[in-house]
Amino acid sequence: MxxxxxxxxxxxxxxxxxxxxxxxxxxxxxxxxxxxxxxxxxxxxxxxxxxxxxxTVDEWMAGVKFINLIGQTSTPTRNEAHRMSDVLGLESLVDEIAHKHVNESGEEPTSSSILGPFWSPHAPFRELGGSIIQNPAPNGQTTLMHGVITDLDTKKPITGAVIDIWQASANGRYDFQDPDNQSPNNLRGKFRTNEKGEYWFYCYKPTAYSLPTDGAAGELFKALDRHPMRPAHIHLMMTAEGYKPVTTQIYPRDDPYVSNDTVFAVKDDLLIDFVPKTDDPKATLDLTYNVRLAPRDGKTAAMDGVARL
Amino acid sequence: MxxxxxxxxxxxxxxxxxxxxxxxxxxxxxxxxxxxxxxxxxxxxxxxxxxxxxxTVDEWMAGVKFINLIGQTSTPTRNEAHRMSDVLGLESLVDEIAHKHVNESGEEPTSSSILGPFWSPHAPFRELGGSIIQNPAPNGQTTLMHGVITDLDTKKPITGAVIDIWQASANGRYDFQDPDNQSPNNLRGKFRTNEKGEYWFYCYKPTAYSLPTDGAAGELFKALDRHPMRPAHIHLMMTAEGYKPVTTQIYPRDDPYVSNDTVFAVKDDLLIDFVPKTDDPKATLDLTYNVRLAPRDGKTAAMDGVARL
Structure with missing residues (x-):
């Protein structure tokens, strides 16, 4: 050149x-x-x-057709452009750019991860100790998930924080992808922490699943000789008055796809461990997951060598 | 940074x-x-x-929605991804990359320009001297367009070369955008040069027009404070056995948009002059347009300092 x-x-x-x-x-x-x-x-x-x-002209035209295919694959309940940007790592990169936060002690809040295309603004509030499992699935492994949401800086519990959870069912599908088996808001729910910052509810141990491969993303996976699998994960969004919200995903450490997630959204501190539970007739597994939220007005450490433009 | x-x-x-x-x-x-x-x-x-x-996350999501809108604006007769790539200069750039050709004498064939989304593979062959105007338009200015297609290297006329022409009607619309006023293949046709390399036929002096602004490209024009106008132009595609094909567009020199074409497809040597015609009852304007085609196996000059990777 x-x-x-x-x-x-x-x-x-x-x-x-x-x-x-x-x-x-x-x-x-x-x-x-x-x-x-x-x-x-x-x-x-x-x-x-x-x-x-x-x-080349032919390559450009193939790109033109592919861009059209993305929008034509999308429907009111399927966002293929969102999925395509995930498959190319864009959402994960935007998430990294948006959520770099380190406090004065060098501590970081709970890591964020991508929203994905399946969040719903309509998830209902449920009582602490309730279950998001509205339509039991044959292979679902019920888990008692619980933890404490604390202030990153003061370490004190945050009362009234909201934890919004959504997950696919044991067949790898979310409610609005699977209307024959799931009612709206199955495996979705919002919970508020008590005065000790605690939350607890029942959900499933998540299942690895394939992204839909019948549209534009599927064409790309085939052409790039890539698999369409996401590691099993639970989606979470934590919010509290006066704190920076965190959207994230957590992954069973033993999932074979945590090292090669097709949307590049796994981070080390998002790996979790499900342990057998024998003292609760409603659940066979137990999951502890604690959350650290950064105050909105908290002091962010100067980051040597990583100054913004 | x-x-x-x-x-x-x-x-x-x-x-x-x-x-x-x-x-x-x-x-x-x-x-x-x-x-x-x-x-x-x-x-x-x-x-x-x-x-x-x-x-930012919001900007990324706006981009996701916009990508979906492109494919959702497209129909079997409307290619919005093609249009969008034109509006961002991509087709013109791909065209430049594909068609750099200089012969040993430093001469260049007729310049190419972008195909655009309105070419049809179904244009019929018509007789030399025929007209592509099948549905006369109130303000159409009929033109006798004629010229000679020659070999770039030998300067000899090329017999049996095909010139494929398509243009919008005086209302700025192509046949398949305007089924109420135009029958299929109105203002489209293919002609074969005679033994002297000559072609001649009747067409309209073209009219400047706006790209459709009711879809994705329209959103972009608005956001970028850009006009949607193309200068008036005639589309041409010239092919001949043994020669590199040329797809191009020609523009009336006096059109106000030749200096700010919204798809960046104008080149100096594609500007043409329509002159009054008084000796032909069928036409009020005359246009001479000669074409130089490069032999497929012709020697391309070494281009100092522009070597490929």
Missing amino acids: STSGAPSGSAPHRFDPNFTDAVINAMGPNTDPRLRVVMSSLVRHLHDFTREVEL | STSGAPSGSAPHRFDPNFTDAVINAMGPNTDPRLRVVMSSLVRHLHDFTREVEL
Whole structure:
């Protein structure tokens, strides 16, 4: 590749040196300033990619068809663009960018992970000690999940914190993917911590499952010789007045896919251990999961060498 | 931005230095080698973009919704992903990459330009001297378009070359966008050059028009404070046995949008002049347009400083 003709910010190339700037400069004066920053970078990277691989007409057209397929795979209960961004690591990366937090003592709150496309704003509040299992599944392993939600800085329990949980059933499907077997809000629920910051409820030990492979993501998995499996996981969203919310997922440590999650969302401190439970007729497994939330106005440590732009 | 933690090929950043490589390395051993090159570059640029602008969760989700909207705007007769790639300059860039050709004398064939989403494989052959105007439009300015198709190297006329023309009607719409006013293949046709390499037929002087703004591209135009106008143009595709095909567009020099085409497809040597015609009862304008085609096996000049990778 020649080293001549590099426009500002782009890699050197042998093509029209003014082209990318012309596309960027087509944005009018009323473009939102932040959108201008985002789109300028996006256009420059898209063009750099295109030049770097010398994308052919056939490859470009295959990409065009694929982009259309994404939206055409989506339905009111299926978000394929969200899934595609997960499969390319984008949601996990955005999550990392959004949630870097270390306090003055060098402690970190409970790690976040991606939301995924299955969260629902309609999950009901349930009583402490209740169960999110509304439609029992043949192979479901009922678990008593419990823990304490504490303040990262003071270590004190947080009363009235909300833990919102959602998970797939033992067949690997969420309620709205599986209307024949599951009623709305099966395996979903919100719980409020008591005065000791405690929560407890019944759920299933989660099951590894395949992302749907009949749409755009499935085409990509095939072309890239990748498996479509997610490790078993429970989705959680913790919120409390005055604290930064945390959306995360937790994974059984012994799941074979924790080291090769197809959406790149596993972090070491999100691995959990289910242990046999013999003293509760309602559950065969026990799971302790404690949560640390960072105060909204808490002091964030200066991060040497990782200063923002 | 810190200068530490730069993984291979990516810009320096303060995030997990192994993340992008992990996504790229998820491709399995049976991935097509060229696809591996393309996807590696695409993933790296997408991640670099995301880190560079520190894309927020809300911005990422807006992008997810927008990607879905593209495919949902498309129909069997409307290709919004194709249009979107045009609006971001991608088709024009791919076209430039594909069609760099200079012969030993430093001469270039007729410049190519983008195909656009309106070409049809079903255009009928018509007789030389025929008209592509099947459904006259009130404001159409009929033009006798004619020229000679020659060999770039020998300068000899090419007999039996095919010139495939398509254009919007005077209302700015192509046949399949406008079924109430236009029958299929209105303003489309293929012609074969005679033994002198000549072609001639009747068409309209083209009209500037707006891209459809009721879908994804329309949202983008609004957000980026950009106009949706294309300069008036005639689409052409020239093919001949033994020659490299040329797909292009030609533009009236006096059109106000030739300097700010919303799909970035205008090149200087594609500007043309319509002149008044008084000796033909069928036409009020005359357009001469000659074409140079490069032999498929013709020698391409070494291009100093523009060697390929």
